[in-house]
Amino acid sequence: MAPRSGRHRLQGNPALGHGATGRFAVYGIRYDEMAWRSDVPEDVRSEIETGSGAVMLTGMPLDDGNAALLLVAGQFGGVLTDGISFSSNPLEPGGVYRIEAKGDGVADDEGHLVYSTSPCFFPLHTDGYSASVAPDILVLLCVRPDRQGGGGSLLAALDDVLPRLSQEEKARLAEPVYPSLSGARRIVADGEIRFNPMEVARCRRLGFTPPPEENLAAHARLNELFNSDGILKQVHLTDGDCLIINNRRVVHGRHEYSPRGSRLLKRLWIQAPERGRPPCA
Numbered sequence: 001m002a003p004r005s006g007r008h009r010l011q012g013n014p015a016l017g018h019g020a021t022g023r024f025a026v027y028g029i030r031y032d033e034m035a036w037r038s039d040v041p042e043d044v045r046s047e048i049e050t051g052s053g054a055v056m057l058t059g060m061p062l063d064d065g066n067a068a069l070l071l072v073a074g075q076f077g078g079v080l081t082d083g084i085s086f087s088s089n090p091l092e093p094g095g096v097y098r099i100e101a102k103g104d105g106v107a108d109d110e111g112h113l114v115y116s117t118s119p120c121f122f123p124l125h126t127d128g129y130s131a132s133v134a135p136d137i138l139v140l141l142c143v144r145p146d147r148q149g150g151g152g153s154l155l156a157a158l159d160d161v162l163p164r165l166s167q168e169e170k171a172r173l174a175e176p177v178y179p180s181l182s183g184a185r186r187i188v189a190d191g192e193i194r195f196n197p198m199e200v201a202r203c204r205r206l207g208f209t210p211p212p213e214e215n216l217a218a219h220a221r222l223n224e225l226f227n228s229d230g231i232l233k234q235v236h237l238t239d240g241d242c243l244i245i246n247n248r249r250v251v252h253g254r255h256e257y258s259p260r261g262s263r264l265l266k267r268l269w270i271q272a273p274e275r276g277r278p279p280c281a
Contacts, residue, residue, distance in 0.1 A: 031057040031060045037071070040075045049246070052157060053157050054246065054250050060240045066096050069266060076139070078271050079270060081269075089106065098265075099264070100263060100265070101118060105118025119150075119151075121255060124154060124226050125199075125251060126196060127269060128247070129180055129194055129196035130181035135270055136247055137270035137271075138269065138270070139267065140237075145263060146258055146261035147261050150263075151257030153236070153253075153254050156226040156232050156233065162191070170188065172217075177215050179204065179211070200219065
């Protein structure tokens with residue numbers, strides 16, 4: 001999709017080793033409230049569903065009680081809230097989740113570190129890996145970036161790595177043998193992904209049945225490809241930037257940032273109304 005007036009693509013930063021040679025880039029467009037009141041703008045929907053899988057809106061209002069965030073997210077489907085709130089980090093009205101450092105991070109109600117409350121490096125993943133219903137769409141609004149330049153968002157598209165996987169690796173990743181807290185998962189199936197190496201490792205530590213070695217090798221190869229030069233992209237969000245991600249086609253993460261930098265993102269999980277049981281469930 002060629003750039004148009006008022007729109008731009010945000011490529012990876014070659015200076016940081018994340019070149020723009022892959023197909024994936026982030027399509028950017030200025031937020032226009034009137035355009036969003038009736039439906040998702042067609043170019044945004046196309047980019048999310050069949051294009052790169054990610055779009056960044058710029059110029060989102062930050063002083064409206066989350067009204068713009070809820071408007072944009074609501075056009076994609078219903079808000080998911082099950083399993084994402086815990087006592088030390090309750091949701092804001094409308095199911096809005098705050099992503100911000102609370103010291104070195106806080107534990108959930110089961111005692112496990114919640115990475116979204118810590119300033120540490122957050123490896124690539126899809127949200128909701130262990131959830132009974134994973135979100136189809138993520139909407140992330142940057143309220144305050146890290147003023148010291150940390151916390152860059154990391155993105156990589158499944159479409160870019162599939163051609164680099166062998167047929168055997170694809171077959172292994174499609175087998176429902178990868179542990180999660182809510183049952184065994186497939187990682188890649190029918191062109192979609194459900195991926196969180198940290199959760200797989202956590203389940204193994206908890207004594208869940210591990211995948212066969214061949215499946216672990218395919219999983220490690222997928223992670224290696226996502227993090228490779230030309231696939232991994234970095235986007236620095238600033239005040240009013242809103243990143244919309246297809247959680248079935250794009251993995252995301254972030255660099256570490258200063259716990260004293262007041263970085264704040266607000267997130268909504270969205271389930272698209274037309275979806276039945278997802279391939280990677």
